[in-house]
Amino acid sequence: xxxxxxxxxALYRRWLSEQIRVESAGSIAEGRDAVDESTAVALVRHELPxxxxxxxxxxxxxxxxxxxxxxxxxxxQPVSDPVVDEDACLCEPIDRSSLRAAVSRQIAAVTFGRLxxxxxxxxTALASRKVQLPPDEQEADERIRRLESRxxxxxxxxxxxxxRLPSDELRAVLHEISPPEYERESRERKPExxxxxxxxxxxxxxxxxxxxxxxxxxxxxxxxxxxxxxxDCGAVCDRSDPANQxxxxxx
Numbered sequence: 001x002x003x004x005x006x007x008x009x010a011l012y013r014r015w016l017s018e019q020i021r022v023e024s025a026g027s028i029a030e031g032r033d034a035v036d037e038s039t040a041v042a043l044v045r046h047e048l049p050x051x052x053x054x055x056x057x058x059x060x061x062x063x064x065x066x067x068x069x070x071x072x073x074x075x076x077q078p079v080s081d082p083v084v085d086e087d088a089c090l091c092e093p094i095d096r097s098s099l100r101a102a103v104s105r106q107i108a109a110v111t112f113g114r115l116x117x118x119x120x121x122x123x124t125a126l127a128s129r130k131v132q133l134p135p136d137e138q139e140a141d142e143r144i145r146r147l148e149s150r151x152x153x154x155x156x157x158x159x160x161x162x163x164r165l166p167s168d169e170l171r172a173v174l175h176e177i178s179p180p181e182y183e184r185e186s187r188e189r190k191p192e193x194x195x196x197x198x199x200x201x202x203x204x205x206x207x208x209x210x211x212x213x214x215x216x217x218x219x220x221x222x223x224x225x226x227x228x229x230x231x232d233c234g235a236v237c238d239r240s241d242p243a244n245q246x247x248x249x250x251x
Contacts, residue, residue, distance in 0.1 A: 001025065001035055001064075003056050004045040004072070008094075012043055012072075015096045016103060028055045032063070039064040040110040041103050044084050046073040054083045066113050066176065068106035087172075105169070112161040113173045119154040122147055198222075199237055202230035 002009045002024040009024040016022045025031035035042075042060055044053065060067050071086035073079050078089040087109070088102050126147040130138055138144055162170060201208040202219065207230055209220040221229045227238045 001031070001039050001042045001067075003031055003042060003048065008045070008072070012099060015099050020103070020107065028052065028059070031056060032059050035059050035063045035067075037063070037065045039067050041068050041070060041106045043070050043072055043103070044081075044086070046071050046075070046079055046081055046084075046089075050083060053081065057084050066110055068110050070102050070106060105165070108161055108164050109169050109173055112158065112165060112170070113177060115154055115157045115161070116173070116177060119151065119158060122151045122154060126151060198228055202233060202235055203237065204235040205230060205233040207232040 002012050002022065004012065004024070009026070013022045013024050023034045025034055039060075042056075042064070044056055046053075048056070060069065068087045069084060071079065071081055071084060071089045072094060073089065073091050075091050078091055080086070080089075087106060090098060090102055126144065129141070129144055129147065133141055133144075165173075198220075199209065207219045209228070209230075210218045219231055221231055223229050223236070227236065229236050
């Protein structure tokens, strides 16, 4: 997907169309109609007005699953955008080979991430199916055979992409799928406001109850006016009952 208000959009589309399907947006409305979950890479022009780049970022966050952003600029040095979370930057001079290399790398990263998620889902489904059946029935089970075949295919695709992607890119994809605990907490922020009765965290597992950048609860779920459940360990804090001021695990 190309977000560029200049003639470069047509040039980029011609350079890339031999390899992949490319769409370009001459307006925010066109971009909103074109972007969906199949969108893998977005080329965003840094020189677009900031309000327009903000709208592009909102469209990508809302409509494209794990999209990778390549920022393009007429500057001769890489730049960082305050409103678009870019994964790579292409600065002038941008030629066919550099554009293709950058986009191909981001497509490989997106594909690696999606295959990895599918592999996890397939492995989980396979394990669940095996738990449901006694050992002597598993070998003849058609669903188990299909899941094992799918898992083998996914593992082969993952291994191929692992050889193509550098280690820093692999780590970045893994962090996007399942960030380490320390990184997850560092991206959270304190709520702007909240109940004075809500504890700062879980008294049983010490999970801090902050708020994610998107506004969703991080670490807890509110069950009542004075009752909160820890989403990490399942413990419940009930401050409405004077006889039950401690954290107790739900059963």
